[in-house]
Amino acid sequence: MYRNLKNSKFMYLSLVILITIVIFLFLNDYQLKKEVRCSKKILKFMEEEKIIDSLEESTYTSTVSRVNKKGNIKLYKISNEKYTLELNDKYELVAFTNNKYSNPKNEININKAINLGETYLNKLCNNKYLFVGEVKNKDRDKLPYYVLKFQRIIDGYPYYGIEVILNIHKETGKLVGYINRAESIDVRETNINISEEEAKNIVKVKLEETNSNASIKDETYIAYYSKNEGKEKSKLVYIIKVELLNKKIRKEKYDYFVTADKGEIINIIKEVEHSSYEEK
Numbered sequence: 001m002y003r004n005l006k007n008s009k010f011m012y013l014s015l016v017i018l019i020t021i022v023i024f025l026f027l028n029d030y031q032l033k034k035e036v037r038c039s040k041k042i043l044k045f046m047e048e049e050k051i052i053d054s055l056e057e058s059t060y061t062s063t064v065s066r067v068n069k070k071g072n073i074k075l076y077k078i079s080n081e082k083y084t085l086e087l088n089d090k091y092e093l094v095a096f097t098n099n100k101y102s103n104p105k106n107e108i109n110i111n112k113a114i115n116l117g118e119t120y121l122n123k124l125c126n127n128k129y130l131f132v133g134e135v136k137n138k139d140r141d142k143l144p145y146y147v148l149k150f151q152r153i154i155d156g157y158p159y160y161g162i163e164v165i166l167n168i169h170k171e172t173g174k175l176v177g178y179i180n181r182a183e184s185i186d187v188r189e190t191n192i193n194i195s196e197e198e199a200k201n202i203v204k205v206k207l208e209e210t211n212s213n214a215s216i217k218d219e220t221y222i223a224y225y226s227k228n229e230g231k232e233k234s235k236l237v238y239i240i241k242v243e244l245l246n247k248k249i250r251k252e253k254y255d256y257f258v259t260a261d262k263g264e265i266i267n268i269i270k271e272v273e274h275s276s277y278e279e280k
Contacts, residue, residue, distance in 0.1 A: 043055055051174065059080060076088075098176040224236060
């Protein structure tokens with residue numbers, strides 16, 4: 001009887017110790033900053049979906065990399081020995097970098113990399129994306145990864161202005177770099193009340209008022225656009241391509257943004273002379 005009592009006390013003590021350890025581990029994990037806990041979940045998901053290499057136990061650090069004037073947190077930066085992640089104020093992934101990867105001995109072809117990029121975006125994002133091209137770089141053949149550019153598609157229309165970039169390792173096909181600030185963009189439902197021809201005429205009248213020696217090009221399209229990203233929702237606009245001669249008799253190209261509902265010119269942007277990507 002004494003032995004049974006002694007065994008019972010031992011079992012009770014063991015159970016108390018076990019419960020204490022479980023509670024300690026739970027509280028220790030819970031006390032981690034929320035952005036760290038979210039980052040660990042994201043990395044675990046990426047590992048399970050074979051988007052990245054296998055994870056290893058590591059220490060995480062967290063910093064606030066951008067704060068607005070009111071002091072509200074806008075971007076968290078979380079790092080461990082191998083990976084760096086950036087989360088927005090909703091704890092959503094906006095950027096990812098693998099800081100340790102090997103140089104490729106064999107290479108997958110570009111089409112395989114594109115297919116993998118599309119697969120990864122489908123798993124990481126809730127929205128649709130369209131492959132645009134491979135980003136140009138004078139040293140791209142020396143890089144250990146392909147740099148691919150995608151564009152977010154909303155209700156069948158592209159989103160203008162924010163590029164989505166994926167770096168796909170040339171041998172393993174794993175994701176080693178990712179930038180996507182378009183996923184969390186809010187859009188405003190916009191009625192299309194004017195035609196493409198009417199939008200062009202609005203720009204034509206504006207050009208005649210300024211006596212510009214300009215011509216409107218044919219490659220007009222509709223896209224979602226926001227002049228003040230983060231402050232106002234994006235809406236549908238016609239993007240009108242204009243070419244004019246400056247005082248030095250040199251051609252300059254501009255994008256005119258005409259709202260599809262009210263026909264207002266809300267912005268004019270000068271185009272960069274060279275493209276940053278190569279279409280496939």
